[in-house]
Amino acid sequence: MSGHGEPIPMTSRKGAALKGVAEVPGDKSISHRALILGALSVGETQVTGLLEGQDVLDTAKAMRAFGAEVTRHAAGIWSVNGVGVGGFAEPTNVIDCGNSGTGVRLIMGCMATTAITATFTGDASLNKRPMGRVTDPLALFGARAYGRQxxxxxxxxxGAEFPVPVTYTTPMPSAQVKSAVLLAGLNAPGQTVVIEKEATRDHSERMLAGFGAKITTEVTPEGRVITLTGQPELRAQRVAVPRDPSSAAFPVCAALLAEGSDILVPGVSQNPTRNGLFTTLVEMGADITFENPRTEGGEPVADLRVRYTGDLKGIEVPTERAASMIDEYPVLSVVAACATGTTVMRGVKELRVKESDRIDAMARGLEACGVTIEEDLDTLIVHGLGAAGVPGGATCATHIDHRIAMSFLVLGLASQKPVSVDDGSPIATSFPIFEGLMAGLGAEIARD
Structure with a gap:
């Protein structure tokens, strides 16, 4: 069973301006899917730019446990020799997904319509997260789930011995739920249909089509209707993983808050279902330019030039934008604390069931740093103190959550007094080069 290692307390403090090039890691969502779809394909899938954070490494181990041959050739360069749709073998041991909600939910989906049995676990954080949102639709295919209360x-x-296709309307905006149902539909006869009222990140749809699945998306009054024809033969592909916008958020926001900063973040995904943070920052007055727009690996990307302005304004973030930036609200709340005026973030209740209750974690930490917060189940309101106006000086609890840890370390680069986190070790799950990258830009972040 997965366990959380020794805590790594860390502290950040205001220092020099950030300068240079921030080459953030590959996109985590696409990295997971490249390994999973490679394992479900026939032939050898070649992947470049794979994120080698612990979450993705745990998915690689899981694909090996189901019978695929997964090989690392060099940094970010991997290959997957797949077993084909319906070809998963029954694993001999428990599948440990560590901290990854994406990993465990997608893997449950892709094995749920094969007549095998698998047991899943994770670290203390993952084992608290609800799985019913995935196991309920998987039961419609004929799969059975036995877990804790x-x-x-x-x-x-x-897994279902005789799976049937399903039509499922997602009860909340969740790319994980949508993707789990689509992956389960691969080994079910006929057409599986997912209806989502609010659009979520569409990497699964793009990549399934790229691997040869017959999949269509139609915008209707009900929402986005995604139809997948089951039992295809997926074909091995070359996948170039673009850089992760969720990871890019941290150096981008740090540069907006550290006086005099000017950085370039190259090759960041600009998928419209993922770029809500950058749109929001520009609306707040951020100096971000999108240079050299292009397509890589089927995804739109651009180089982000980010300069400090010191004149960010609080705004009300449109509720409908939440799905395109759900992972970025923690660091946005830090930017909001350093802006002038009030920033209102509604429609964010999904943050309550992430690696931690991210609304509560950010609210308590920001309050400890001298920022006034309002919250309810679905809303976070930050009353900004302006550039260099946040007192800081607190130690913030991360709750084994990588994005909470990185967000408060960004805050320390702009606050009057240093900001500490009780444990920076979870950062390795998604951004293993965070410390080195930020140090290379000139950030003062140190282990205590």
């Missing part, structure tokens, strides 16, 4: 890990999934 509240539908939590550890959990055993018994």
């Amino acid at each position: 509240g539908g939590r890990l550890p959990m055993t999934i018994v």
Whole structure:
């Protein structure tokens, strides 16, 4: 069973301006899917730019456990020799997904319509997260799930021997739920249909089509209707993973808050279902230019030039934008604390069931740093103190959450007094080069 290692306390403090090039890692969402779809394909899938954070490494181990041959050739360069749709072997041991909600939910989906049994677990954080949002639709295919009270890990999934296709309307905006249902539909006969009222990141749809699945998307009064024809033969592909916008958010926001900063973040995904943060920052007055727009690996990308302005304004973020930036609200709340005026973030209740309750974690940490916060189940309101106006000086709890840790370390680069986090070790799950990259830009972040 996965366990969380020794905590790594860290502290950040205001220092020199950030300068240079921030080459952030490959996109985590696409990295997970490249390994999973490679394992479900026939032939050898070649992947470049794969994120080698712990979440993705755990997915690689899981694909090996289901019978695929997964090989690392060099930094970011991997290959997957797949077993084909319906070809998963029954794993001999428990599948440990560490901290990754994406990993465990997608893997549950892709094995749920094969007549095998697998048991899943994770670290202390993942084992608190709800799995019923995935296991409920998987039961419609004929799969059975046996877990802890509240539908939590550890959990055993018994795959359907005679799966049937389903039509499913997602009850909340969730790319993980949508993707799990589509992956389950691969080994079901006929057409599986997912209806989502609010659009979520569409990497699964793009990549399934790229691997040879017959999949269509139609915008209707009901929402986005995604139709997948089951039992295709997926064909191995070359996948070039673009750089992760969720990881890019941290050096981008740090540069906006550290006086005199001017950085370039190259090759960042500009998928319209993922770029809500950058749109929001520009609306707040951020100096961000999108240079050299192009397409890489089927995804739109651009180089982001980011300069400090010191004149950010609070805004009300449109509720409908939440799905395109759900992982970026923690660091946005830090930017909001350093802006002038009030920033209102609504429609964010999904943050309550991430690696931690991110609304509560950010609210308590920001309050400890001298920022006034309002919150309810679905809303976070930050009353900004302006550039260099946040007192800081607190130690913030990360709750084993990588994005909470990085967000408060960004805050320390702009606050009057240093900001500490009780544990920076979870950062390795998604951004293993965070410390080195930020140090290379001139940020003063150190382990205590």
